Amino acid sequence: MGGYGSGRFSYSGRRPTTSQRFALDARFLHRHGMLREGGRFSMAVEYANGPVADIDAFYTRGGVRMAPAYHSRDKRPYLRLDDLLVEWTDCNYGGSRPWFICPRTGCGRRAALLYWASGFACRHCLGLAYDSQNEQPLDRLSRRVAKYRAKLVVRDGVPNQKPAGMHERTYFRLLGAIDNAAEEAALYFHAL
Numbered sequence: 001m002g003g004y005g006s007g008r009f010s011y012s013g014r015r016p017t018t019s020q021r022f023a024l025d026a027r028f029l030h031r032h033g034m035l036r037e038g039g040r041f042s043m044a045v046e047y048a049n050g051p052v053a054d055i056d057a058f059y060t061r062g063g064v065r066m067a068p069a070y071h072s073r074d075k076r077p078y079l080r081l082d083d084l085l086v087e088w089t090d091c092n093y094g095g096s097r098p099w100f101i102c103p104r105t106g107c108g109r110r111a112a113l114l115y116w117a118s119g120f121a122c123r124h125c126l127g128l129a130y131d132s133q134n135e136q137p138l139d140r141l142s143r144r145v146a147k148y149r150a151k152l153v154v155r156d157g158v159p160n161q162k163p164a165g166m167h168e169r170t171y172f173r174l175l176g177a178i179d180n181a182a183e184e185a186a187l188y189f190h191a192l
């Protein structure tokens with residue numbers, strides 16, 4: 001008889017998961033130096049069942065400003081996204097971490113990730129469930145980079161230094177792995 005976990009269990013009733021959406025990841029952007037004055041990036045988003053818009057974004061005065069997307073033919077702007085406020089909280093071991101403020105009216109939650117739904121919003125606003133088995137590619141890459149970086153040390157404020165006692169070969173392999181992850185991320189997310 002069909003029961004829990006039989007494969008017939010309320011599949012159609014499931015909420016969409018976070019992995020089915022393009023996400024902006026504040027931690028990823030921060031790690032790649034895009035959340036400081038003058039930081040820039042671009043992204044391709046699908047809008048209203050149709051055109052894919054290339055959005056240029058830049059960081060200034062504590063927020064991510066979104067440039068309007070233009071029609072290539074007549075240069076009319078056709079998509080103008082809300083700017084995103086960024087808040088910073090202190091970490092236990094020094095430094096600070098960024099949070100987006102969800103731009104949906106009446107929300108204003110802090111969120112590390114904002115999801116695309118013809119505009120950005122937090123997972124609460126979009127009613128999205130977490131799907132840890134199948135994360136966003138960027139989220140997965142962020143985790144991988146964080147894991148590699150955790151094996152290295154910060155010395156004199158410079159990250160990714162070789163810990164005492166680690167073989168040179170291991171050290172350069174880790175640096176290479178971090179570079180590879182960053183390159184892979186660039187396929188999804190292009191730093192200008």
Ligand SMILES: [Zn+2]
Binds near residue numbers: 104122123124
């Ligand atoms: Zn929200």
